[in-house]
Amino acid sequence: MKARTLTQSLAWLHTWSGLIFGWVLFSIFLTGTLAVFDKEIDNWMRPEIPTHTLDQAQAAQVALNYLQARHPDASAWNIGLPTERSPTLTVSAGEQRRGGGTVLDPTTGEPLAVRETAGGGFFFRFHFTLNLPRNIGIWAVGLAAMAMLVALISGIVIHKKFFKEFFTFRPAKGQRSWLDAHNATAVLVLPFHLMITYTGLVIFYLIYMPAAMEALFDGDRERMTRALREAPATEQHGHPAGGREAGPRGGTKTAVQPADLTALAPVLSEAERLLGPVAGLSIQHPGRSDARIEVRPVLGNRIELTKGMSLQFDGVSGQVLRLPSDSRATLLTQKVMAGLHFAQFGGYWMRWLYFLCGLASCAMLATGVVLFTVKRRRRHDAEGRVAALLYHSAERLNVAVIAGLSLACVAYLWANRLLPVSLPGRGGWEVQVFLLVWLASLSHAIVRPWLAAWREQLGLAAVLCMALPLLNLLGETRNEAFWLESVVVIIGMLLAWTRWKLGRPIKDKATRKAPGAALEAN
Template sequence: MKQTLTQSMAWLHTWGGLIVGWLLFMIFLTGSLAVFDQEIDNWLHPELPAHHLTDEQAVQRGLAYLQAHEPDAGQWGISLPTARTPELQASTGGRRDGVSVTLDPGTGEVLPVRETAGGRFFFLFHFTLHMPGMIGIYLVGLMAMGMLAALVSGIVIHKKFFKEFFTFRPAKGQRSWLDAHNASAVLLLPFHLMITYTGLAIFLVIYMPAAMDAIFDGNREAFFKAQDGAPPVLEARRSVTTEPAPLVALEPLLVKAREVMGPLRGVSITNPGKDNAEIQIRALLGNRIALTKGSGMRFDGVTGEQLSGPREMRNSVLTHQVISGMHFAQFGGYSMRWVYFICGLVSSAMIASGLVLFTVKRRRKYASESRVAQALYRGVEAINIAVMAGLSLACIGLLWGNRLLPVDMAQRADAELNVFFGAWALSLLHAVLRPHMKAWREQLGLAGVMCLGLPLLSLLTVDQPWALPGRLCLELVTMGLGGLLLWAAWKVSQPAVARAPRKKTAALAEVNGHAG
């Protein structure tokens, strides 16, 4: 019999949602954590003290160290501490071959900090899935396209948005899961569309390179160079000699750059102590919606004359930067980050509820099927547990590993990742060997207890665990998430409520009857 459009979309939404749902849950959960990647990084570096330095004072600390210990280096760099990143760093060399140290903001001496995978791990995992090369980026792009397909098919299926948004029937078993899935999907539909589309647009050159390769004959460097607008200040004539010359005072340059670009993030000095020295001052990300990464102003290192910057972007480039900034929440301060974080967690819950619904609806059906079908269902259930409960356990396990591994351990960052992926692998093995309801309860419960115990762990392993207020805030949020995990473990342990059969609505019967 010929299917209707709604029936076809229900089939696509159900099976397409299962295929991409596991990876999408990983992407959304780690993306939610990546919203506060800097704060997680600060927690993972408990040696970092609080500071009250101005930009000028921080630059002088960094310059004093570099002049004393690296006078002959051809490239100096100073990363300024900010409200989100209190770390003061001094470096030599370029971005790829450079060596950096963390400085004590009070004394200017080298501050030993532990090696860690850092909060950046969650950010990178979010769009690479920790896969080599470009495989992860392409796979995440494919998942984003699948997400768009699921959103469009979901819109076709659920025509009564307002009714479904205000409909929630608690303690009704499968119906409650369906209500929660629909309500969260409808509530965050604009966010889902925005975050999925902008995620694809960020890598548009990677996903759709044909036009760029055709116009620039495959020369991608020429393509990116063509995106830059003309500098607002013409290049000054530079000396071709390399005679010694004193470095200009940086304080007036910092004031000028701050007036033009807003908050500052770092200073780079090329050829310090020479008459061809150049100074670049970079702007801080997050003070405007456009993702102006790498934007800065350049000055003559001897006279202080402005050479170029900040660059003026073409309209097409500015549009792409705004789209990128929307995805990375590079605007609105902490208020916007909290909005993204909550929306990301609710989105993760929406995906999780869809995955749970898939298995719950088919649990009785596959109980009477062949052994092959039962094994297939059992595998789907085990993957569900490992993806949702197991990934939560792995994330909190990485934080515990940061505190419990020896501080001076060789390749310590890799050891933290081993803790993360080891815990995740064990969760899958546990889900395969244990009955599925017990596996859900045990993994969710363990993750919840570990979240609740995080402040105690810090108190027992770190001298001053809350020297930075943000660390205590992170632990309180983690405790809140731990409470939610324990609540989920408790709900799983409750016996199913028997419901008297009743007539389904036409729309629900149509969707449920053809989604399988």
């Protein structure tokens, strides 16, 4: 028996790792691509939140007036400020610091009745958990990411003529067309494929490789993080009435007294100078002489991920009490890699670059799994019942994952507008619609001929995408949602074009006896 060469062995590894994990990876990449604009999707899915022209200092004062009137005795006030990507102004009282809270009209300061929705955050969560329990999902996605690295590296070895393959595309040539499309999309954004896959693993390095934390810090993640940041232990502030407490620099100060809060505008201005764009702030012990204001930057306004970073001010004098601590090189490296993955830096130009690269990754994965079935369509019945069942199943899964997931994503947007606003657990129902449509697409792909299933699901997804602006007839929209709907309409046109190509007769000599089997040729 002739021994396999290294290239042949890697080709086998590339094919089967790509097929087995290709469907999962397509789901991860498609939802991750949509999550690049998660905040913008959030805005579209909550049309009750009005646009405004207030700056952050004015919005903060509106929120402060509301909290002073409604929660004067609260131990803490928390304010989420409007940012470049979101007009939302939120407030909460007590120890809750982030997420939730009451949404205010930034102009009037009145609470808004905003519909419950899973929002764009659903795509983000699905991207790294597959809607499974968190740790199980993270492990499943991590395994798929490792398979992606294996497929990429083996693909690099297999395809030696990178630049030639990038400039080679033979349309209407059946299997060769699919191979050319797969190679071109792989080579076009190969650095992106490698970067986004590796950095995705680095984000959860403590979950995948916890041994060092267990050995050196007895599993205490907070102590390990402090050591990496070279930060002292967190100060504990006790505030007994009439007592004395440790000051911010280790000294003492007089008993707590009532005191007016400093103006927020200078505090926000100084925080923006030191941290960059600001996302929100928390005020501990408002109305007292020991008040503290903690300001948080927008997540990832620099390449280094800024999660957990904050700046603390004296709530009465406005003096800076604590600057963000410096990280050791190891933690800084991890935070930079995480920042590269999250793509929060660089503004909208960088977001669009990530979005387009993400679509190219989806195209690479889709053409790869379709190529597998195209190459074997005319010979798998001769390879035995097990092989025939495998290939027939792969064809159905291709339809359900590629066309069906696209259909489920746009159905999720439609559900946001069509479900009753007062429906209890409404956000959960939006997710249920997504999952039910996806399950229905799999059932449809099983019972229908494979080519008809492709046409019908792509056609329905195209119609829903192009008709999305019609939901504005319900009277709930905002002007800035126009660009999001425009992108969805363009995607719908691409799906319609693909559906049209599937209905064209083919010219490939090897397959022209099968009119309508255009998936092979086009």
